[in-house]
Structure formats: structure tokens, C-alpha cells
Amino acid sequence: MSIPMSKEDGVELRRVTVSVNGESRTVEVEPRLLLAHLLRQGLGLTGTHIGCDTTNCGACTVLYDGEPVKSCTMLAVQAEGHEVTTVEGLGTPSELDPVQEGFKEEHALQCGFCTPGMMLASKALVSRNANPSEEDVRWALGGNLCRCTGYQNIVKAVLWAAEKQRAVDGAAEADPTVTAPRSDATL
Structure with a gap:
């Protein structure tokens, strides 16, 4: 209180x-x-x-x-x-979160104004659903508007991030010395 x-x-x-x-x-x-x-x-x-x-x-x-x-x-x-x-x-300049990497790799931003909100909504989705479908991504981002991109690259970026996160998590399970990326938003 x-x-x-x-x-x-x-x-x-x-x-x-x-x-x-x-x-x-x-x-x-x-x-x-x-x-x-x-x-x-x-x-x-x-x-x-x-x-x-x-x-x-x-x-x-x-x-x-x-x-x-x-x-x-x-x-x-x-x-x-x-x-x-x-x-x-989410990450650091030297160690991006998979969501940040996905937005970079899939060219999921233009003006960048909506990007922080899109990334955080995406992080929440990837944290609770390791293998989201395109429909899952579109639903999770339904409350975030982008006036520039048409969303296709944003959806691809989130799917990329989920795949990367699965690979990192799988590597961490196989080798305990592998450190998973920082995740402040585990659900």
C-alpha cells in the first residue's frame, strides 16, 4: 500500500x-x-x-x-x-533478446514508434507460448497498432524470435553451461 x-x-x-x-x-x-x-x-x-x-x-x-x-x-x-x-x-546492445533480434532480422520496424510496445507484447506471447502460430501472434498483437508496416514482417519477427528462444532453451537443457537470454518477463 x-x-x-x-x-x-x-x-x-x-x-x-x-x-x-x-x-x-x-x-x-x-x-x-x-x-x-x-x-x-x-x-x-x-x-x-x-x-x-x-x-x-x-x-x-x-x-x-x-x-x-x-x-x-x-x-x-x-x-x-x-x-x-x-x-x-529486454536485452543489452551486446546481447539482444530474441524478440529484439527477430525485429532486426525480419525488418519488422519502420518509423519505430510502435516497436517498443510490439516487442513487449511479443515477449509476453513467446514467454507463455514457445511455439505460437501466425494466428496466435496476430491475436497477441491485436491491441498494438502499426501505421507503417502492414504487420507481415512483425508477425515473421515474432515467429523468428519464438524459434530462436526454443533453440536457446533447447541448448540450455542439453548443456547446463549455456546461459539462456535474460528474461524479465517469464509468465
């Missing part, structure tokens, strides 16, 4: 502790602050994009305890005690 801490311009602030990309963060926020704004302005994680403020476009999708949510309509105080994963938490 958030604890009232102080007042700023007559608005009571609340202390919120949330794990973001595996790091515990404690911040004071107005109770009406949206999670997307906390991530972008409060924590400097600008990979979370804001497109519509109405949950229609999915650009602001993050993982909340491994499940994709639209952060533009979720209050920051609702994240108290939970794990939030943003696109910055």
Missing part, C-alpha cells in the same frame, strides 16, 4: 516502490500520475511511447508482472510492489 508522504502544491504525494527492469525504485508521485509518465519523465525510460492516451494504439505497452498492459491508462500507484518491464529491460 502506498504511504502518503508529503504535499506539493496542495496535492498529497505517495511513496511508491516498484521494480522496474529488475531494479527496485522508490519515488514520490501524485496519485493521479500515469505509469507511462512515471516511466518516461520520472525514471527517464523513454522507450515507453505515448501515442493515444486511450489504450487504442499500444505504443505504451509494458509488462506488468509479465503481462502486457497499456501504461497510458494505468496509475503509477497501481504498480506498487510489482515488476514492470520496459523495452530497456
